[in-house]
Amino acid sequence: MTVKTKAKTLKERQDKRFINKETQTAAKYLRRLEELPGAPEGMEPFYQALRRIYVDMEPAPKKPGQKTIGTYCVMTPPELIYAAGAVPVKLCSGNYTAFSIGDNVAPRDACPLVKAVAGFKQTGLMPIYEDCSMMVIPITCDCKKKIAGMLSDQCDIMTMHIPASREDEDIEEYVSQLYDLMESLENVTGSRISYESLSEGFRKVGYAQYELSEFIRLKKQNPYLIRGSHAMAALNASAYMPADVWGKALHRVNSSLKKSISEKKTVTSKKLPRILLTGSPIVFPNVKIPLLIEEMGGIIAGDETCMGERGMWDPAVITDDSFDGMIRALANRALRPCPCPTFADNSQRIYRLKQLIKENHIQGVIYHVLRGCLVYDYEYKRIEEELGQLGIPVIRLESDYNEEDIEQLRIRIEAFIEMIKLRQAPEKAAVVRRSF
Amino acid sequence: MKSIRKIIITSVICAGIAALAYFAWMIPFYQFETNDFSTSIEKIFSADYLATLIPLFIIIGLAAAGIILVIILRRLMAKTDKRNARFAGVRTGRQRGTAPKQKPVLFMIIRWIVMIAFAFVMIWGGLIFGMQMSSLSIPVLSCPWNTEQMTESSCYYLSHLNELFELPWQNILIFFGSTIGFTLLLGRAICGFLCPMGLIQDIMDKIRQKSKAEGIKMNEKMYKAVTPVRWFLVLVFSGLCFAGGNFCNFCPAVAVSPILAGMSTSLYVSGFIMVLVLMGGFFKRRAFCTVCPLGTIMGFFHKISLFRIKKDCQACTECGACYEACPMGIKMIYTERGKADVTSANCIMCGECIRCCPEDNALSMTCAEKKLYTSSRKKIMSGYDPDKNGGAEK
Numbered sequence: 148m149t150v151k152t153k154a155k156t157l158k159e160r161q162d163k164r165f166i167n168k169e170t171q172t173a174a175k176y177l178r179r180l181e182e183l184p185g186a187p188e189g190m191e192p193f194y195q196a197l198r199r200i201y202v203d204m205e206p207a208p209k210k211p212g213q214k215t216i217g218t219y220c221v222m223t224p225p226e227l228i229y230a231a232g233a234v235p236v237k238l239c240s241g242n243y244t245a246f247s248i249g250d251n252v253a254p255r256d257a258c259p260l261v262k263a264v265a266g267f268k269q270t271g272l273m274p275i276y277e278d279c280s281m282m283v284i285p286i287t288c289d290c291k292k293k294i295a296g297m298l299s300d301q302c303d304i305m306t307m308h309i310p311a312s313r314e315d316e317d318i319e320e321y322v323s324q325l326y327d328l329m330e331s332l333e334n335v336t337g338s339r340i341s342y343e344s345l346s347e348g349f350r351k352v353g354y355a356q357y358e359l360s361e362f363i364r365l366k367k368q369n370p371y372l373i374r375g376s377h378a379m380a381a382l383n384a385s386a387y388m389p390a391d392v393w394g395k396a397l398h399r400v401n402s403s404l405k406k407s408i409s410e411k412k413t414v415t416s417k418k419l420p421r422i423l424l425t426g427s428p429i430v431f432p433n434v435k436i437p438l439l440i441e442e443m444g445g446i447i448a449g450d451e452t453c454m455g456e457r458g459m460w461d462p463a464v465i466t467d468d469s470f471d472g473m474i475r476a477l478a479n480r481a482l483r484p485c486p487c488p489t490f491a492d493n494s495q496r497i498y499r500l501k502q503l504i505k506e507n508h509i510q511g512v513i514y515h516v517l518r519g520c521l522v523y524d525y526e527y528k529r530i531e532e533e534l535g536q537l538g539i540p541v542i543r544l545e546s547d548y549n550e551e552d553i554e555q556l557r558i559r560i561e562a563f564i565e566m567i568k569l570r571q572a573p574e575k576a577a578v579v580r581r582s583f
Numbered sequence: 584m585k586s587i588r589k590i591i592i593t594s595v596i597c598a599g600i601a602a603l604a605y606f607a608w609m610i611p612f613y614q615f616e617t618n619d620f621s622t623s624i625e626k627i628f629s630a631d632y633l634a635t636l637i638p639l640f641i642i643i644g645l646a647a648a649g650i651i652l653v654i655i656l657r658r659l660m661a662k663t664d665k666r667n668a669r670f671a672g673v674r675t676g677r678q679r680g681t682a683p684k685q686k687p688v689l690f691m692i693i694r695w696i697v698m699i700a701f702a703f704v705m706i707w708g709g710l711i712f713g714m715q716m717s718s719l720s721i722p723v724l725s726c727p728w729n730t731e732q733m734t735e736s737s738c739y740y741l742s743h744l745n746e747l748f749e750l751p752w753q754n755i756l757i758f759f760g761s762t763i764g765f766t767l768l769l770g771r772a773i774c775g776f777l778c779p780m781g782l783i784q785d786i787m788d789k790i791r792q793k794s795k796a797e798g799i800k801m802n803e804k805m806y807k808a809v810t811p812v813r814w815f816l817v818l819v820f821s822g823l824c825f826a827g828g829n830f831c832n833f834c835p836a837v838a839v840s841p842i843l844a845g846m847s848t849s850l851y852v853s854g855f856i857m858v859l860v861l862m863g864g865f866f867k868r869r870a871f872c873t874v875c876p877l878g879t880i881m882g883f884f885h886k887i888s889l890f891r892i893k894k895d896c897q898a899c900t901e902c903g904a905c906y907e908a909c910p911m912g913i914k915m916i917y918t919e920r921g922k923a924d925v926t927s928a929n930c931i932m933c934g935e936c937i938r939c940c941p942e943d944n945a946l947s948m949t950c951a952e953k954k955l956y957t958s959s960r961k962k963i964m965s966g967y968d969p970d971k972n973g974g975a976e977k
């Protein structure tokens with residue numbers, strides 16, 4: 148969409164430029180995703196959802212009269228938001244254009260994700276942000292804390308304190324925070340959260356997770372049925388679609404994947420190096436790294452990023468049928484299984500990575516660090532050591548929200564994939580000069 | 584300061600228990616003029632049976648009254664509490680709708696059938712089938728004052744050690760042989776599968792789940808605080824007989840099984856303890872089991888018993904669902920990241936952790952290395968499957 152009216156003032160010209168650039172970048176990456184061969188049938192609804200938000204610049208789909216609640220991070224339980232009769236939308240952003248504007252608003256060393264959010268809020272042009280009645284911001288790092296303050300002058304916000312550990316007291320503390328969240332949600336939407344509506348919320352998200360577990364089971368198949376970039380696009384789209392609609396769309400993908408099992412149809416017949424992508428969140432349209440990996444001849448067989456598999460993998464297990472029991476289940480799910488580096492002791496992330504490596508037959512790990520994302524950067528060292536003991540090569544890729552570093556990334560990814568290919572077929576290694 | 588206070592509180596509680604145990608037989612709770620221990624099948628079907636059941640009705644009535652009182656009190660507290668008043672309505676009000684539930688698991692069905700059948704056998708078994716295997720002792724908390732149970736329960740001689748050593752040596756041998764044999768063979772699976780006290784508490788928990796009343800979630804600190812009481816109870820259980828008192832004087836099981844078998848038994852403190860057990864079991868699943876002295880003694884053998892809980896540490900995501908579900912508050916099951924065997928001395932093999940585990944094969948129960956029950960993602964998500972029941976889509 149382009150602004151048709153004649154630009155008059157400087158502000159209007161800027162806005163027009165912003166919209167043009169934003170829609171162009173999003174459309175370009177969407178096209179690259181669509182052009183990537185080997186996509187299963189039924190991916191269209193996910194592309195449609197991404198296109199709707201970033202290219203057509205429309206707010207997230209909802210029923211008339213429903214409110215949108217913006218959320219960040221995986222710690223905000225969507226069940227509660229559905230229970231309040233609202234639609235959750237994940238606002239973590241990967242937008243390059245908004246990033247360049249946010250660069251002037253946020254300090255130089257802030258992470259690009261936060262800069263992009265700040266940029267969107269600064270321009271006031273993105274309907275998905277403007278449409279939010281409230282934003283729920285779990286304080287998972289310093290940048291999130293400050294962005295909460297910056298957003299608060301333009302929008303209702305609710306911050307959630309994330310404890311540094313996951314002891315019993317922390318869970319209890321988080322339970323009381325969820326009650327606070329419940330109250331603010333009720334104030335915003337005007338409808339009460341009852342036992343019945345909370346159960347309904349559980350069912351909605353539970354259905355999406357039911358389909359997701361089926362999807363991930365199919366994704367684990369070796370030889371692979373789906374490319375990681377496509378899977379990541381589908382998972383990214385869950386941020387902008389109601390859980391039940393997303394679940395239905397994923398159901399279609401699942402059945403087409405099942406069909407390709409019976410037809411023995413795989414993505415390619417070649418044996419591509421299987422890569423695990425982990426580290427800082429990868430949010431559409433910042434999908435340059437997954438796209439590069441797959442275009443350079445690798446395949447993302449597993450991803451451990453919070454907009455990807457990690458975000459929705461763990462279900463909330465109700466062990467007590469009372470209302471409080473359900474809230475406890477949500478608090479428990481939000482903190483305990485979450486391998487977010489915001490926790491002081493996060494050794495469980497290493498176990499999770501090892502599990503993914505084993506299940507998906509991973510040959511190499513790409514550790515993605517957004518510039519300025521300190522918490523993820525801290526964990527790199529330990530993960531490199533631990534995975535080194537397993538003999539899994541790890542590479543750290545630092546990137547920013549722009550396309551300037553794309554060639555450098557391309558070279559590094561290509562070299563990494565070539566290295567894995569050499570390990571795969573050692574007889575070819577004879578060509579390589581080993582000693583000087 | 585705090586630790587001193589803790590020690591004082593714990594020792595006061597222990598002293599109270601000791602005094603109660605010692606003087607319990609003097610404090611009548613409900614008394615018949617004469618206790619009539621004879622019973623027969625005819626008696627159970629006659630009107631006399633109702634008269635013998637009176638103490639049980641009193642216990643149930645008191646427990647129900649107590650539970651309702653606690654719920655009302657909690658509701659009042661929630662309403663006047665500064666922080667939680669705004670949630671009083673939704674937390675304590677009438678709750679319509681049903682929470683999503685996974686479909687019943689075969690393991691759990693079998694467990695319930697075994698529990699009910701065994702309780703039946705331990706109460707009326709002797710009357711119906713005759714006294715079989717009565718020389719074998721099985722370590723459950725089912726009152727041996729009920730002389731009609733099909734097999735002896737070890738709790739009698741374990742709490743009457745002084746009497747045990749007056750028996751001929753063959754009997755001592757059979758007693759220890761069968762008790763230790765059962766413990767080795769089944770371990771604390773006896774608690775989870777056979778113990779009638781466990782059944783009573785599980786029924787109370789089921790009632791609470793159905794009524795959607797809010798329970799009491801015990802945390803690590805509370806479990807730690809209970810531990811010294813538990814060990815003190817072990818001491819009372821096996822040692823008090825030498826000092827003239829007896830654990831049976833205030834054992835809650837005394838108040839149930841003989842009465843149900845048709846013996847008119849007067850109630851002393853034990854009946855009152857039973858009221859507390861029922862109330863505790865209502866708000867906290869298997870509350871009595873956390874302090875059960877017999878279970879603690881059986882726990883000594885947890886390292887060599889055949890039933891084991893196994894964990895695939897690689898598959899675990901530390902989601903803590905098992906810990907949330909565990910009625911015994913075993914935290915190790917979710918923090919363990921190295922050992923494959925996570926059987927704890929407190930584990931009663933109820934299988935609840937496995938039922939709630941969302942990772943495939945992460946937890947499993949084995950008997951002599953044979954897998955009996957394994958966790959599965961599919962099972963836990965079965966409640967959300969739109970094809971098989973009215974989930975979100977329909």
